[in-house]
Amino acid sequence: MSTTTQLQQPELELCYFSNSNNTSRMQISDFSSSCAISTMELNHSSNRHSVSDEETQTPPRSPTPTSIAPSAPGAFSTTAIPDGGYGWAVVIAGFTVTFCFNGLINCWGVLQTALLNSTLSHVPTATLAFIGSLNICCGAAFGIFATKLGQRFGSRITAMSGITTMGLGLIAAGSCTSNVAGLFGTIGVVAGVGMNMAYTITNQLPVQYFSGKLGLANGLIKLGGGVGGTVMAIALEALVQHVGIAWTFRVQGLLTIGMELPAAWFMKDRIAPVRKAPFVDLSMFKSVPFTAMFAAGAIGTFALFVAPYYLPLFAQTLGLSSSTGAGLVAAFNACNAVGRFAGGPLCDKIGPINTFVITMVLNAVSMLAIWPVSSTLGPLLVFAVLNGVANGAFFTVFPTVVASIFGPGRAAVAMSMSITGWTLGYLLGAPVAGYILQAMGGQEKAGAGNIDVYRPAIFYAGGVALVSSCFALWARLNLAKKVAKRV
Template identity: 45%
Template sequence: MSQSIQLAERHENDGSAGLPSPISNEIVNHVHLLADEMPEGGYGWVVVASCSMIMFFAVGGFYSWGVIQAQLAAESIAPNSTLAFIGSLGVSLIAFCAIFMSRLIRWIGARNAGFLSCFLMGGGQILSSASSRNVSGLFVTNGIIVGLGTSMSFMLCSTLPSQYFKQKRGLANGAVYGAAGIGGAVLSIAQSALISRLGVAWTFRIVGAATIVLTFPACCFLKDRLRRSTAAIEWSLFLDPRFVMLALGSAIGTFPLLVPPFFLPLYTNSLGLTTSVGSVLLAVFNISSAVGRVSFGALCDVCGPITSLSLALILSALSLLAIWPVSSSLAPLIVFAILNGFGNGGFFSTIPSVVAHIYGPIRVTTVFSMVLTGWAAGYLLGAPVAGWLLDAYGGSGAGIVAYRPAMYYAGSLSVGSTGFILGVRVLTTKKNLFTFA
């Protein structure tokens, strides 16, 4: 099967695709048949479970960075904007390295990629323990090393389930991303408890060791179904207005994603609440994100992935613009954490389904890596820009008014992202109608 797929790709790229060749055409048809006949279960659920365990630590790790950031800020290690930049650097590598990671995963295979990525994530956390009071060291260990592992894990676990599902693809992706939200919730509470008892350094060591111990067994069950050697970049996609609008819309949508999880613990401190309340609130956000990832993933199978993505972005925008700015007490802040977490999670779980829906499961790794590369600026600068706005208006000690510019910045970008995704929906509907005709 793998040999047929690679031969078909060679036929498509060697310039002979326009010449009649019964053997080559038979191979190409066989590949598309393999892509269409999805198992819709079976070993696919084993793959989903394995990817879920990896995403628990990969995405859950950077969604719980706000707990570490709040503690380092309390110890006056660095300004809020600098500490947010450490977390966003690791996340931004998901985008910066997306195309490279997609090639590397196809070259070494899903199982080996899983082991390598989890070793980098766990090892980077352990090395961070030696740099817990050194900002430069944290940029290298928690920013770059953990970021590289997270990048590979994210690319692997975002695309592998699409090889096993078509009708239930949204549910499968939602389950994987839901585990990431649960990871953020569990790690937020666990890290808060560990910091209060053992300090930041030992928290890094314990989380790093747990990452390696719990993810390595999961990596043993990873298995490629449609392994295809493709071009790193399909330049013709830039002539497709659907791809351009999807890439732009999702790129803009990444700017506000990390603002709530990175700044909720600081915001609760500005309200005079305890640090433990901040970590619990972050856990609520992550639990809601987990529910949103599964719910919006399942919704993709009901009303379509593009519609589901649009609804997730609308929910995020409304919570950022209408609820967070007036959250001067715990009750409305909980409502904001639930609604924004729900929409936030929906963004992540629907994007792979949108790509697979438009371009098919065989091309999903290449196209998704290209879309993901466009997220680099949002991942890298989204939270730091909010931090700079906060510092410019008086800092975290100036009360909730100082946070509102950052809130409006994040909410307005969510609105802009929604507009582009709705444009993708219109173009896709028109194309389907034209094809049917």
């Protein structure tokens, strides 16, 4: 039996359907009648060209899924991926969007220290760490719903709505600087949910435009977050010194709306949103590599924000000024930017899962071997550099890993499920470190230059990073046991 190729409209659409023999078929439609094509077999009695069943099995030019078949026929489809074109406008827009919201995520340690030194000096450090953690936790927990909004309303509207929500949350936080509950609501919930709506789109949209250059595209988008964190660490400290913590929040909110809304306008879907795509696809967990990477991401997030949240406090314990602490966070974020960018091309070169294993091992080693002995500025700066690179690479590499496992058609659902799996790590990771620090006596017991009280919290963070790297290695070995193989 043969599949018929007809001449109509000029865009190639590749749709996968499963039949009783589990054979993938490619239906080619919508070509203009004026378009000339090469034929495999000429039927002299008509204007149709027939293609054999064997030939219809040639895959499209996109990342080949390494996992299980789609759970519903026709639920996922994608046109031929251009690997560029308008996608570069999407990359620039994504760079701008991540610039602003990473200025909040990666710089919460600066804002937290400012609150502790002014309006909330009576509040435990771990409580304020919970505000920052709740922000990214709400973002992660909202991942699946944000994906559904993108499928229902499109990427542009979803991103613009999220940016507006985040900006308003930051502006409202300016009136709650003496109210812990108010900060939990404005920064933790409102800004967190809005941030994730935009973050989800920056993770999902590149796979519509890029295939061979997907790692580079993700790297450039995530680079914006590293650059934003670097700039904002210095800018927020300067704002706190000149206008106070309340107006610092307000200015950050206005900047978010002013910069990100115009950028989000360019975040346009290349293909129509698949409104009937599943909300959650539990069949994905039949793929051992995905299950292992899901666990690696969920566990690894417990360690990601311990360093940027506690570097300013650690610096104060060493007798360094708050400006020096902010400078360390800026250095961390600058190297975070390097990791975000370098992680993309490295994925394209040695494979995304190989890159992720290296990322988490570097994260663990920097926290277990360098931070605990950083009793002076020099070693502490080395730690900030190495951990910043590893931390930044995580956010570039993970979306590329998911796309390599399932392909572009299913990457959106898989990524939203993965981000939702980060919820506990985002919520509890940094606060658990804070409670461990508090149980050891906190800053009061630390004294000038005494970093012993920090070591249990540091070992906790390094330990979970090490466990995460083990799960990533499991996924790697499940796909290929040969060390030199690109995976």
